[in-house]
Amino acid sequence: MSNKPVRAQAKGSAGVTAAQNSAVGEQAPEEASGTARPAPEGKGSAKKPPGAPARATAGKTASKTASKTVNGTPAASRVPAPARSAGKGRAESRLAMVRRARRINRELADVYPYAHPELDFRNPFELLVATVLSAQTTDLRVNQTTPALFAAYPTPEDMAGAVPEELEELIRPTGFFRMKAKSLMGLSQALRDRFDGEVPGRLEDLVTLPGVGRKTANVVLGNVFGVPGITVDTHFGRLARRFKWTEQEDPEKVEAEICAIFPKSEWTMLSHRVVFHGRRICHARNPACGACPIAPLCPAYGEGETDPEKAKKLLKYEKGGYPGQRLSPPPDYPGLPASPLGARTEP
Numbered sequence: 001m002s003n004k005p006v007r008a009q010a011k012g013s014a015g016v017t018a019a020q021n022s023a024v025g026e027q028a029p030e031e032a033s034g035t036a037r038p039a040p041e042g043k044g045s046a047k048k049p050p051g052a053p054a055r056a057t058a059g060k061t062a063s064k065t066a067s068k069t070v071n072g073t074p075a076a077s078r079v080p081a082p083a084r085s086a087g088k089g090r091a092e093s094r095l096a097m098v099r100r101a102r103r104i105n106r107e108l109a110d111v112y113p114y115a116h117p118e119l120d121f122r123n124p125f126e127l128l129v130a131t132v133l134s135a136q137t138t139d140l141r142v143n144q145t146t147p148a149l150f151a152a153y154p155t156p157e158d159m160a161g162a163v164p165e166e167l168e169e170l171i172r173p174t175g176f177f178r179m180k181a182k183s184l185m186g187l188s189q190a191l192r193d194r195f196d197g198e199v200p201g202r203l204e205d206l207v208t209l210p211g212v213g214r215k216t217a218n219v220v221l222g223n224v225f226g227v228p229g230i231t232v233d234t235h236f237g238r239l240a241r242r243f244k245w246t247e248q249e250d251p252e253k254v255e256a257e258i259c260a261i262f263p264k265s266e267w268t269m270l271s272h273r274v275v276f277h278g279r280r281i282c283h284a285r286n287p288a289c290g291a292c293p294i295a296p297l298c299p300a301y302g303e304g305e306t307d308p309e310k311a312k313k314l315l316k317y318e319k320g321g322y323p324g325q326r327l328s329p330p331p332d333y334p335g336l337p338a339s340p341l342g343a344r345t346e347p
Helices: 018-024 060-070 094-111 124-133 139-152 156-160 164-174 177-194 214-224 234-242 251-259 264-280 308-312
Strands: none
Touching: 094 264, 124 139, 124 177, 124 214, 139 164, 156 177, 164 177, 214 251, 214 264, 234 251, 234 264, 251 264
């Protein structure tokens, strides 16, 4: 086995083409023949320039903004506000929400064509352990910790027989190290005793392991066994609520509602794209709305900085790489490079 860490993708998860996604966007279960198509997003609705207050002001402010636009401010630097429904307070229909959600997925597939799990691993056991360690810490911190950990305990048998204090010291940088050490030893013992030292490929088996819930199980299933699943971590849950895909807070309820919106084949890569976007642009405290490529589709536009230049300073890039991209595509990636991060002027 090579000692070089790799990042695996779900089977069939290479970039999503426009043709594939256009088909996905027409699979809303509620759509019936003869149903009138809604007007395209953004047409017939006033666009709010970045930097405008949350509530539009009339007269002088509006004319001043228009003047600035006419007098040479590049259109590409401006983010259109999301389309609003014609009637004040009118709720978005289920069908409209599904179409918008799938369009967001297609846009994110273009921005992050090779989104991937950002934990380093070489086999199912390493991904399982790394995902357990990732709770309440960053993937970067986990990736800094696991090389020494797996050098000392490369198999479930090795980790099951670890001296607790020595294991705790190795994983101390990830936080909550005593609790995590107990979980790692427990799941390793279970793998050794119940599964012949192998990580099982079924959700119902994985969630019986100490420290393993549905999120961890879906990460492992989607990225090493090719079993589609929605991974509801803190980023995914936050963005799903901002996008108005769900109002649920409980991760299992979020998972169930999102699964009902998207085709099963998209679940794993959708999870990666949304998490990528949450880490790079749609931050918890100050989202970079003015630099967001899906701003025209986002009902939460305006919660963060809307000025394009100020928003660009909020973007979080991968160290040494291009915005929103890994350092190089996976060897089997057949698609085109990702487009640069930044606002798009067309919905």
